Amino acid sequence: MSSHLDQTLSPALAERRAAHLYRTRKLLQSPQTPNVVVDGKDYLAFCSNDYLGLANHPDVIVALQKAAEKFGVGSGASHLVAGHSSEHHALEEELAEFTGRERALLFSTGYMANLGAITALVGQGDAVFEDRLNHASLLDAGLLSGARFQRFLHNDLENLQNRLNKTDVQRKLIVVDGVFSMDGDCAPLPELAALAQKNNAWLMVDDAHGFGCLGKTGAGSAEHFGLTQDQLPILMGTLGKAAGSFGAFIAGSETLIETLIQFARPYIYTTAMPPAVAAATRASLHLIKTEHWRREHLNKLIAHFRAGAQALNLQLMDSFSPIQPIVIGDEAKALLISQQLAERGILIIAIRPPTVPVGSSRLRITFSAEHSIAQVDQLLTALADVMQVIGHEVAHD
Incomplete structure (x- = not known):
């Protein structure tokens, strides 16, 4: 039998799950680099704040x-x-x-x-x-x-x-x-x-x-x-x-x-x-x-990504920093895109309310000086694929 504490707290958790706002922790099993092992699976990650690639230097x-x-x-x-x-x-x-x-x-x-x-x-x-x-x-x-x-x-x-x-x-x-x-x-x-x-x-x-x-x-x-x-x-x-x-x-x-x-x-x-x-x-x-080259390379990655994302008609924000969000809007859709990318070996977290305002859920993409241009292209290819799949799903709903 659950305690009074659990009975009181459980409805709020259920409500958050129903609203696609429930958060779960992922288990990192490798150093903080572009290629990571999370929950036993290999991913190319674009969600770390290790912008200059120094966490594992x-x-x-x-x-x-x-x-x-x-x-x-x-x-x-x-x-x-x-x-x-x-x-x-x-x-x-x-x-x-x-x-x-x-x-x-x-x-x-x-x-x-x-x-x-x-x-x-x-x-x-x-x-x-x-x-x-x-x-x-x-x-x-x-x-x-x-x-x-x-x-x-x-x-x-x-x-x-x-x-x-x-x-x-x-x-x-x-x-x-x-x-x-x-x-x-x-x-x-x-x-x-x-x-x-x-x-x-x-x-x-x-x-x-x-x-x-x-x-x-x-x-x-x-x-x-x-x-x-x-x-x-x-x-x-x-x-x-x-x-x-x-x-x-x-x-x-x-x-x-x-x-x-x-x-x-x-x-x-x-x-x-x-x-x-x-x-x-x-x-x-x-x-x-x-090592000024780290910032210089980082800026090249950002410019390369923004050009590619704009060619895909993705909704970017006005940013020249390593933080490059793609605004999706709907919480469930942002989660679905994140899951579809994960299936393709790309790790990006869907950011949802209350972290961001309602209706502005997004993929928060971040870059590191340890990323390569080839890895950014891999991300853009996966995004193009997923957006096409999601678009078809939405069209059939």
């Missing part, structure tokens, strides 16, 4: 192994107790230099970095303004901060200005993604920076999907748009995507970082990441700086 692996031999596996404590190692400290200094900021502060995850920064900077009596398509962690942090939380229309400066005009609080925080995780487009950061300064507001950018990929040296959206620390005072980046490692950071002024050390609860009350992970990230950061 031998230099990164060796750096982790050597540091584990020296420091052990766990950090053992929070940064403020006894967990802040020399590897953590060196990585923070290198991230600050790379992003052109005075200092950087490590967090264990991007979610914690966003939650820590926003709740430390604004609270009751303040105001936070966020793009409607921001990452869930940013939205959650805005709600939890206690500040007056407002969402403005996607990349709509006029709508944001109208909301700012109605606010007279002292602390105003504008928060956006540098590259939006489900659409792949960029925020208009120079215009946002000017608007923030004009309204005496602070600008924070989550550059999870720009760091490593954008900019001449890969330093991300701030470098791509040429924004200084004064123009973009709060810069967040993650290390589990293009850097191929794990964790996140906030970069900014000395005063900002000291404020976060003192007031960011997710930083204060969390065990530090393992020193070996920080060492691995230092190795990947060196590769980001020196």
